[in-house]
Amino acid sequence: MGRTSCRGLEGESQELSHKPGRDCEMATLRVRVEESVFAVERATLVRDCEYFRALFRSGMRECQQEEVHVKGLRARGFLIALGVLRGERPILTGEEIIEVAECAAFLQVAPLEKHLINIINSDNCLLMYHTAATYGLLDLYHSAALFIRDMYRDLEDDAKCLPEELLDYVESLAPSTYVTVGTHSPTIELLQDFVRTVCYLDEDEKEWKVLTDLPIDASTTMAGVTVLDNKLYIVGGVRDVSNQVVVSCYCYDPETDTWTTFCSPRQLRYNFTLVGHEGYLYAIGGEYERTTMSSVERYQVSTGNWSFVSHLPRPVAGAACAKAMSRIFVCLWRPMDATDIYEYVPVRDEWVLVTTLIRHQSYGHCMVAHRDNLYVMRNGPSDDFLRCMMDCYNLTTGQWTAMPGQYENSKGALFTAVVRGDSVFTVNRKMTLEYIIEGKKWKPKKEMNGFPRIGSMWTFLLRLPKTGRQPEGQRVLNGNGRDLKNHVYHHQSYALQCSD
Template sequence: MDAADKVMEPSSCSRPEVEAEKRDYGLTLPAQTANLRVTVEGNVFTVDRATLARGSEYFRALFRSGMRDCQQEEVDLKGLSARGFAIALRVMRGERPVLNDNEIEEAVECAAFLQVEPLVKHLLDAVNSDNCVLVYHTAAAYGLLELYHGVALFIRDMYHDLREDVKYLPEDLIEYVESLTPSTFVAVGTHTSCTESELCHAATRTICYLDEDEEDWKVLTHLPMEASTSMAGVTVLDNKLYVVGGVSGVHKQAVESCFCYDAVTDTWSKLASPQQLRYNFSLVGQGDHLYAIGGECERRVMSSVEMYCVSTGVWSFASHLPRPAAGAACAKAMSRIFVCLWKPMETTDIYEYVPGTDEWALVTTLIRHQSYGHCMAGHRDNLYVMRNGPSDDFLRCMMDCYSLTSGQWTAMPGHYTNSKGALFTAVVRGDSVFTVNRTMTLEYAIEDKKWKPKNQMRGFPRSGSMWTFLLRLPRAGKQPVAHDVLDTQKA
């Protein structure tokens, strides 16, 4: 085994959930301060009523019913497996257990019967190409619609790779998957806001998508005139593209205008600007919120974090970063938000934002030569950290993988051709990673934590840096990018 293939020692900062996941799935769950005994298949669980009320709609309704049953000290659940209930309890208590096929089926049954929303979310987070067909079929059998739809979307994104497995499903389940729209790789270059005197440049202010059938880029929509993608925050949440902040002019004047693009209706709308104007920050969407993390204002690096509630349209401050950071690498994995904060020159700390407690928790530390100037991507329960090659070689990219489950770092063997920043725009879809620059669009297949080149297509026909993301969008009526008129590869 090469040295690069060796697994590093587990991080001393691993989360307590990692140890919990190593416990047996038996029924020896630690007792909490509890006042309810739940009997399942002859096994008695002593559980805190508050835990059950927070996590299960079934128990929440029971406790609020006012009926005699809500005052009982013991409840006997019929038709459920004890192991499925034990898994539900673990998830309601904040653990993230890794489940085998039998446990998945029992967990889905329990989630459906007791209406355990945290367990549904955990099952969605745990869906991968190995278990998605099983989860999909089981969710359909138990009528767990949120899980059913979420897994169907996952399968649709990987339909080409999963076609052989999917064909054994009932016809109605196959038809539902095929009725859905797959995710599409989308990119936009960096543009500052456009004035009336600059209308001649408006034609170049396009957001483009990759037509994988024709292996070429096509125009999706044009940016609003006031929108800036230069040093802005750009992210996708619930199939809507958000462009927040940015700069305008050579003096990096902060832009107040913020916009949202609805991919389904092909329309733009404005949204409120953050309370603290910022640029060169990271924007991440999770749940019902956008998180504007760090950044700069008037050339001052900040540690402040703001969150935008989509349902209310209000910005509010969240807990500050542990230290100021601009342009920090961020990624989501298992519906968790992670950010890299580096200490020049060789240390990178990875923090997780915990919404429930509004705090930043140190997850692990990576010590590597030239570990700064990187980006991060999440796949399954792994975080991939990309950094510059040796001796400031920007044409090569070194990569390390951190497992959230085991708490271990693995140095990826060899190096990856970065080719002017392509890998620093990595976007994950299923078991594929899309990277792009002006020269080429490259799709990697993730196999055994290694990235293997899978498909090469035409590059994005714009110069400079870019934002990349995934959207589910109708393709009818979209036009190819005018390669011979705009900023083309022939220029």
């Protein structure tokens, strides 16, 4: 491989304690990996790479050199790492995953491990899991194990190539469960309605069962509902036809089976979109006093504070939203025949137009994500609410594909779809239907009993504790991390045996 020049990301680096490191920080460093040489801005390496940050702070002779030779890595893995640090999101092959994981572990590049987590899928999850155990990438290890747990019935035969201890860890985790709640207004204790419940789907018995009762003052009517870090959040909602907003917000923790309250957004709102992402809740658009808004607020769970972020490009209520590869996407409609999809970029606090779908009656009611695809569901011909048309946008290629056929809403409310692994769950009063995503089609896989409640529904995924005891996997998550580290380090001597 010949010489390669790769420019890094622009931006200020953090303060360094050593003057020698700071003096060389602004220059360009040549990094030799195998027979290739890469020109990289030192600021990029300081910001994103623990290995080079420690090197430049050390005051050692190497931090003054114009070229550093890194041994034990492969040039292709380092090249991909630099691309990720520039903001690229490549889909990787099996060998590339191993090389990139090796680079992420050796150089301690957190954004690189995060990218690997974002591209876990059914084709590479076993390889990701074993590779993470080999190189001690704890976050990737746990994320891959959770993915495998959610698809364990489909992957059980292939997973036999894993060491027994790795399989034991997967089986100790709680799988994601399909959960739903209807639209309800607040009540009073004497008139507590038995249907004001959050329910989960028992897939073995094909029945919906009660998980918990809603708090008396909670409203799910025109509320914002989402899940973040395996906790259910309900924000806003209205009391009655006057659209009086419920001020209290609610959080349900399935681990403790308890509800807590937290403060409302600075701007009261209803009929808005609530998204949970990396420690924050985002309240997007909505209405107040029958006025549609473009304002957006985010709630930092760790501090309990709401703050305004960049407004949407235009006002919107009840916008369809999805997260794909740890990115937030929102549909904004332009009458009559266009749907714009915007991405919110938290690090820059800005909304970026990604693509526009131009279809007759392209008003998107729901959007879900699978791998690097966004699926936009909309009404059938002539506003036929019994049928659903679907279009797929691939984030990697930037191409739209019209999904073949029409999907019958009488068999599954696609406007409330939820993705788990390679499956899509839909529900209405008569039937709960699981689709399997195969190529460019969604094929019916399993039929279960419907959710026998009238009105709209909120659907989502939660990991529920195993009956009668706390699951071992959750104990690891709630602990100090030592159990997980010991489990991973125990397997670092294994050679890689699985491939995708």
